[in-house]
Amino acid sequence: MKLIYTIIFVLISFVLTGQNEFHVYPQNHKTTPGKPTGNGSIQNPWDLQTALNQNSKVINGGDVIWLHEGVYDGRFVSNLQSNIKHKHITVSSFPNEWAILNGNINSKRTSVLTVSGSRVIYKSFEITWLGDFSRKQTELNFQKSDGINHNSGINCKFINLIIHNNPGSGFGTWKQTGNSEINGCLIFNNGYYSAKRGSGVGIYAQNSTEQNKLIKDNIIFNNYYKGIEVWSDNRNAKEQYVKNIILENNVIFNSALITGTPRDNLIIATNDNNGINIAKNITVKDNIFYHNTALSKTIENNNAPSLTLGFNKNAPIESIKVLNNIIIGRKDAIRILDVKSLQFKNNCVYSGFVRFRESTIKHINQQNWKFSNNTYYTRRNTPIRIEGVRDYNIQEWNKKYGLDAQTTYKNFKEFNLNNVLDISQNEYDENKYRVVLFDKNENDVIVDFSEYGITKGTSFIIKDVENYSEVLKSGILGNDKKIVFPMKLNKNDTNKTLDNFGVFIVEFNNAENSKKIGFLGKFFSWLF
Incomplete structure (x- = not known):
């Protein structure tokens, strides 16, 4: 049959x-x-x-x-x-x-x-x-x-x-593969232990072409090293091949949690001593970066970097846009190390500091650096740290470098976000939605689906992406189109996300499509 x-x-x-x-x-x-x-x-x-x-x-x-x-x-x-x-x-x-x-x-x-x-x-x-x-x-x-x-x-x-669960990286998208797209993928638990550390990233991305490469709507977590590396470790490059990449609406969290040493959820840089292979024309927008952070008492005084820009002072990265992202980590959630030109706007940052390397300060000018409308939640009222030099409050930072106009500083104790950080309908499967939730107090979250055109009585299942083989919850969409998502899922598992943050997949059963298939099946039944 x-x-x-x-x-x-x-x-x-x-x-x-x-x-x-x-x-x-x-x-x-x-x-x-x-x-x-x-x-x-x-x-x-x-x-x-x-x-x-x-x-x-x-x-x-x-x-x-x-x-x-x-x-x-x-x-x-x-x-x-x-x-x-x-x-x-x-x-x-x-x-x-x-x-x-x-x-x-x-x-x-x-x-x-x-x-x-x-x-x-x-x-x-x-x-x-x-x-x-x-x-x-x-x-x-x-x-x-x-x-x-x-x-x-x-x-x-x-x-x-x-x-x-591959004993290597999840995905390598290499330099001769322009105009490619990685969309809606679930990438996790890839990697292995080398002699010195965890190795293996979620995505390793390069591009030598003039056509953009798009990395969009993916969920990437708990790989043995970093989440995404837009990177080359070649120290003697002869060409430029880390450029023209767009990272949009991805959720990247708890990179290397499984090894016990948190690593960058995203790094954009190269290690070229010649200054030829410079990471350039990279856009990072509408992403969510998270490391396990208790949020209840203080920002933990250990590293859990979510975003690192630049690495080698001989190859400062250029034409980088970081727009409208949520960046949550610990002492150094964001590190701006060796950067020549940067737009950093409308981001929400929870971190001990926003850390700059002294070697990048010489590149700052108001023509190529645009910082504005960001919100920083930090441990001190001087959130901008130029390592080895001094810390600045927002007013001092703006006065000296002309950066971070219309930006807000708040103490970390005031940190809070909307419970629903993101609802994204899968671009290639209209019945599937990604839901990213946050609750500082670890309470269950109510999500309203009324604006998505899903009819009352539609059945659904919910999966926690960290336990994707199991159905977390199932039900029928009621009159109010609201679904309660459970947040207390950690159960003291050191390799799992804390209960203040959760990423879920919701699959709705589209009864109309089933009816159409049934009709077409009957229509063509005469062939048999």
């Missing part, structure tokens, strides 16, 4: 869109194993690597490769390439099914999925390591493996992927 419904869906899609559709099953599937000798039909499907090897004469822009339910053991390389300028190939889990790519095998490949090729969408599947494996580089059986490495090819999209 399931096969009949699948064929119905394929025929409907073909009639409505005219696209070619191909099918992939795990090689160990009981009834329909994917094979290298398959032809990609539902009756004779490919295995995954065979599908990813197809050239543009077989699969091209507008075509879809459906991944059917199951675990795909292996480390895979995608060479798919659309040569139709405005059309993508799509690789996605089949509707109402879920594909898992499991990299826990013996292999010399260094990522679960390596991507080369342009104009391909990778959507709605999971990249992980299942079972037991070593997380310690010093052990003989350790294998380093990233989740995804996008090595080459422009105009690719990575949509609604779940990337977790």
Whole structure:
């Protein structure tokens, strides 16, 4: 019966869109194993690597490769390439099914999925390591493996992927991959212990092209090192390749919490001693950065940096915009270390200090530095610290450098935020919403969905992103369109977010879509 419904869906899609559709099953599937000798039909499907090897004469822009339910053991390389300028190939889990790519095998490949090729969408599947494996580089059986490495090819999209528990970084989006997009992904618990520290970040991003790279609407937490590194450690670069990147509406929290040493949720910098590879033209807007912070008594006097700008004085970063972000950490939530030009506006900062390195002060001028309309909650009334020189209050800071006009300073004890920090409808799945909540007193939060056009009586489920495999709560949307979200979820778990902050996914059951599918199924039933 399931096969009949699948064929119905394929025929409907073909009639409505005219696209070619191909099918992939795990090689160990009981009834329909994917094979290298398959032809990609539902009756004779490919295995995954065979599908990813197809050239543009077989699969091209507008075509879809459906991944059917199951675990795909292996480390895979995608060479798919659309040569139709405005059309993508799509690789996605089949509707109402879920594909898992499991990299826990013996292999010399260094990522679960390596991507080369342009104009391909990778959507709605999971990249992980299942079972037991070593997380310690010093052990003989350790294998380093990233989740995804996008090595080459422009105009690719990575949509609604779940990337977790890989003994390496979650995602590498490298320099020759401009005009790419990472959107709506859940990236967590990637990394390992090297000899000296936790290693492995959520996203490592570079770009050498003049086309922007967009990192938007993602949830990134508790990777073993940093959340996002817009970065290069090359100390002798010959070209510029950390530029033209937009980070928008992401939630990045508790980076390296699992190691016991909090690290940057986001760093933008390079380590080039030549001053050639300078991080440039980076926009950070509408993001939420958080580290576990008790908020009840004092700002903890230890480091938990949420945002770091600059690193090497020989390569001060340029043309950076930091706009309308929430930045919560501890002693040094924000560090402005080596920066040549910066807009810093409409941000809310909870930190011991806003820390500047002395080497960057010489670059400050009112033409290239724009600070205004920020709100600082800090431990002292002198929140601006030039390390090794002096601390400034807002009035002194503005008078000396002309920065932070219309800015507000408040003592950390006054810190509070709206309970609902963000509700974002998933751009590629209209029934799914990301909800970010805050309550200083750790009380449950009521969220009003009345402005989103969801009808009364719609069923919903809520998942805590830190326990995504379980349904936290389910129910039916009532007359008032309000849902109560539980906040007391920590239960003394040192590797979990404190109860003053929570990130959730809400999935609404769209009854209208179900009715439409049912009607179309009946309409095409005459074919059988």
